[in-house]
Amino acid sequence: MTRQYEKIRHQILEAVDKVISDGRVILGPTVEMFEKELAEYLNVKHAIGVANGSDALVISLHALGIEKGDKIITTPYTFFATASCITRNGGIPIFVDVDPDTYNIDLNQVEELLKKQDIKVIIPVHLFGRTVDFEKLDFLKQKFNVKILEDAAQSIGSEGKIDNIVKKSGTFGDIGIFSFFPTKNLGAYGDAGAIVTNDGQLAEKARMLRQHGSKKKYYHEMVGYNSRLDSIHAAILSIKLKYLEEWTTKRIEIAKYYQKLFEDKKLPIKYPKVENKDYRSHVYHQYVVEFENEQIRDRVKEHLTKNGIGTALYYPLPLHLQRCFAEFGYKEGDFPISERLSKTTLALPIFPELRNDEIETIVQKISEVL
Template identity: 40%
Template sequence: MRVPLLDLTRQHELVKDDVATRVARLFESQQFILGPAVEEFESAFRDLVGGGHAVGMSSGTDAQLAILMALRIGPGDAVITTPYTFFATAGCIHRTGAEPVFVDVEQGTLNLDPAGLLEFLESRCKADADGNLLTPRGNKVRAIIPIHLFGTCCKMDEIQAIADRFKLAVIEDAAQAVGAEYRGASGIKHAGAIAASSYFSFFPTKNLGGAGDGGMSVCRDEELAVRLRLMRNHGMEQRYFHHEVGGNFRLDALQAAVIHAKLPHLAGWNAARRHNAALYREAFAAKGLGEFLTPPVSPAADLENSHIYHQYVIRACDRDALMAHLQKAEIGCAIYYPVPLHLQECFAYLGYKAGDMPVSEAASRESLALPIFPELRPEEWDRTAPVPPTPGLIPP
């Protein structure tokens, strides 16, 4: 029996009637560009995240790009992020003309390491005559993008305190963390509502996915929300009058209808992911695999939604052997991410080399995602959870 890494057809069985109803209503209205379906979804999503303004975008990538453009980040600027993430995070920084700056992740969560961030800002950057903080390449540091990787939140209080000290914007990459929670000094908040702005992805495989591309920018400030709406519509408020150059970053109304239909199920799906993660943990312990596999960590294990396991990514000392073993057994698995961004060919101009980001580089060698999706069946679970020992990995 094959065990898929993800099978969205099972989710579809559950939501297809609600999706069909909303889609049928949309076709009746023929309002495919923005309009009520997008507005209703934006409002429901804003409530889920916990306030602020939600602006529907055509993808997570465009939601990030729109925020960077709305903050007027461009040539001569620099934005700090981590190299252990999906490409888009750094790709968007580059596309604005700004310099992507990488700071390594911390062991454990694989999220931005606040200590490394502080070290970079204090020791590697210099202030110019106007008090701007400049990177070693001479660009003005403007923002930090912490990524809530695989569904668990970064140490946001520490990151925000550093950002405040150096007067930097914080933009949360919450693409993989819809519904995740963070406990900070000001209480429990949802991913995406912790910093002043954030973005989400509704790529179909995400824990809240559409039937194509979709994304959302979220922000606290009304003025930024106005700019985000301008940016997503070619910088145009009054038709055919363009104050600035934006793009076509509009969330498709059809996607809004589909994702809205799925929204009520999100909490249950996230709970099922957490349940599966707990079963993995027990199974690894029962099998005595602790020496060979490291399960994902959650920074606040006592907070129910502190990790929503968008991906369940283990570390394995011989990842490639384990992967070959699982593939032979037809158990779905995948590597997120095989090459950290500072070593990607397209970023060679930034001058990073192997060894610069040791934690990210080790994560790229050792990480493996296992099936975690909510609809995993008990009989599949039996095959996957007690990951069969890989020859050579288990002591005799």
């Protein structure tokens, strides 16, 4: 984040100064401008800025009309907010394990479940920046009349194909969300998020919900939230959005270089291969590799830490095993792939400014342990 800031510092400070000098620091024209630019970038009709990605999920589900006891399918191998938005709306999370190659929700298992249970919404997560299979998702949507809320918090700019048309993640379903948490591919310098949709009614509802359910100040049509996007963040995001394509291309180049080095050294690691497609199926928000077992993973992590290389675990405890969801009766062994990945994967450094010599050092250090 700091290397990136060095390059855009001047523009950012100027934009922040302008917002404060203008005096409109919550919503207002700066937020409207960013919403318009975001909608254009994504090729979607409506973008609604909110306070963070977690709120974006809660508001989106609320806008979809979820009622107490409604069942919603999602993955247990994701960030907590993907599932907490379900319980915060009174719904029941129905977890489905992930595909061992993509780490995204296993849509074949989703199909089996849809045959047996009445499900209102599916929340697919484009995990680590990799797009979920749109074709299969569309098949399920049509066949089972289920709504889709895309959790695109990690995948801004990633694409999928449907009927030969390329769409950006977040824009395929009924409604989609993004997080602009500082470390995201498009990150603010604080919390921020957005909801996107092509459905005018859903957009209007989401817009009201972010402001205590009101269109007109002090008149409330429903009980909503205080979840507005700050103008300073919107101004910063407008600047950064201009660089997103360049930064995403860099991330893909870095993923390619990791791949080349792993191949050259023939390391026993499973890594996300850069696919040769005519659309961008992965934007490498995280570069997550998998080791043979937990002991090896932990040894690599320790060795990298000792050498000053930062890594992270996504996610050490799958969501079905979180104490706060105990009432839903899940137990260890229910989702073996997610449980295994929580013990065997490690996120390696990836950010657009990462240099080739640094990647070489990281791979060299990993090879010393394997």
